[in-house]
Amino acid sequence: MxxxxxxxxxxxxxxxxxxxxxxxxxxxxxxxxxxxxxxxxxxxxxxxxxxxxxxxxxxxxxxxxxxxxxxxxxxxxxxxxxxxxxxxxxxxxxxxxxxxxxxxxxxxxxxxxxxxxxxxxxxxxxxxxxxxxxxxxxxxxxxxxxxxIEPLAVACHDVRLSNLKQGEDVLVIGGGPIGVLVAMVAREAGGDVVISEVNESRIAIAQKLGFETINPAEVDLAAEINNRTGDKGAEIVFEVSGTQPGVDAMTACAATKARIVMVAIHAQKPNIDLFQFFWRELQLLGARVYEGEDYEKAISLISAGAxxxxxxxxxxxxxxxxxxxxxxxxxxxxxxxxxxxxxxxx
Ligand SMILES: [Zn+2]
Ligand SMILES: [Zn+2]
CATH class of the missing domain: 3.90.180.10 (Medium-chain alcohol dehydrogenases, catalytic domain)
Structure with a gap:
């Protein structure tokens, strides 16, 4: 050349x-x-x-x-x-x-x-x-x-680190591009996924993709998650919003022993309800970019039309x-x- x-x-x-x-x-x-x-x-x-x-x-x-x-x-x-x-x-x-x-x-x-x-x-x-x-x-x-494939590989990495099991309740906080991709990969892995989002057009896209949505500007998110899960909460929470209300919701909506995956980049230090990590033995998992196997997973999902x-x-x-x-x-x-x-x- x-x-x-x-x-x-x-x-x-x-x-x-x-x-x-x-x-x-x-x-x-x-x-x-x-x-x-x-x-x-x-x-x-x-x-x-x-x-x-x-x-x-x-x-x-x-x-x-x-x-x-x-x-x-x-x-x-x-x-x-x-x-x-x-x-x-x-x-x-x-x-x-x-x-x-x-x-x-x-x-x-x-x-x-x-x-x-x-x-x-x-x-x-x-x-x-x-x-x-x-x-x-x-x-x-x-x-x-x-x-x-690149943003989807982010989602594959996040879901892989969450150790999601078939039938678990999953809350994705934030329905932007990464949030909906995380939701799709989590659903494909067998999760029962709900997306929290405030932007009306993003809510419409999430619903078009087949997801139930909750708008925390209109209803109490934690109460709604408890309603849906028989007061159990979500076993897996993905914090994708990068906001203080999202950080408040991630502990408020989490089940006992839940895994919370930190996907968003929080440029400022948020306030975190650390007591809940002690009281309900929550786990907080950081997830950054992806590894080779996440790319291969994303390639297979795209080529399968999943x-x-x-x-x-x-x-x-x-x-x-x-x-x-x-x-x-x-x-x-x-x-x-x-x-x-x-x-x-x-
Ligand atoms: Zn990117
Ligand atoms: Zn190095």
Missing amino acids: ETQTINAAFYRGNKSFAVEQTKAAPPSENEVSIRIVYCGVCGTDMHVYHGNMDARVGHNRILGHEMSGVVEAIGSNVSGIEPGQKVVVRPLDHCGDCPACNAGHQHVCHKLKFLGLDTDGAMQEIWTVPSHTVHILPDDIRMDHAAL IDADTVITDVSPLSEIQNAFESLDASPTALKSLIKVGDLS
Whole structure:
């Protein structure tokens, strides 16, 4: 592969993107170059857009990590990956030599680099990544649906760590993109899932996906969960809202011995009712990103059609319209997952 001129969307600070031409260099010996087809817009990308992460990403960064694409070229040391294969990237680059890496927990490496934030990402026509981050997709997978594999892998990791058993009552607090994906994976694993959400359009999407919803702005969430479960509470609670009311609800709705999974990123320290952890022997589990097996699970769910991807994906815009896509996503109360169409399949 020779050096190619490609289009890329650079984050320039101040809620602005510039789509400009740049050079895609050939892959080095342990890298793979991927022709990007779709790239999803993550909540984290919206944080960048709002200027909250400028110190980390700067003003010359190509964002994007929720992608699908086709292998364009491979480095000389790469084996098991061929040009033309459909792929996704698990956007984590670990150091390989810290206590977490040495213990086999590369996804929480002390020096973890997140591709698309700490390095350039997938909102460009050709993205070059370390070969160890690449997962090969089945040939018949839909590439728009495949762009959901990264956030779906988050959900697979969360549900795996919860140790969910068939028939357990599950409460998902927060019905945004990750919340509904967690709910779908938990239901697929046999959980009896209810979603708590206040936004009317998100409630409508959750119901369209077949979930019962509770709006805690209208009813007492804990009383409602107790009603539904014969005063038992939910054995598993996923806190996906990132809010103080969500943190209050996670202990108030939990059954004796419940597992509470902390999915949301709480930038501020919330108040937590720690007494309940003692009194009812609750467990609080942290869950961050994903591991390889979570990616393989997400790939199998998408390719089996087990996830209603068409309902989750609410908008698709071309790369040239990325500025509009972020502006309307920022203003829209109805959007759930927006995709950027970076290139065509061919
Ligand atoms: Zn993401
Ligand atoms: Zn490490």
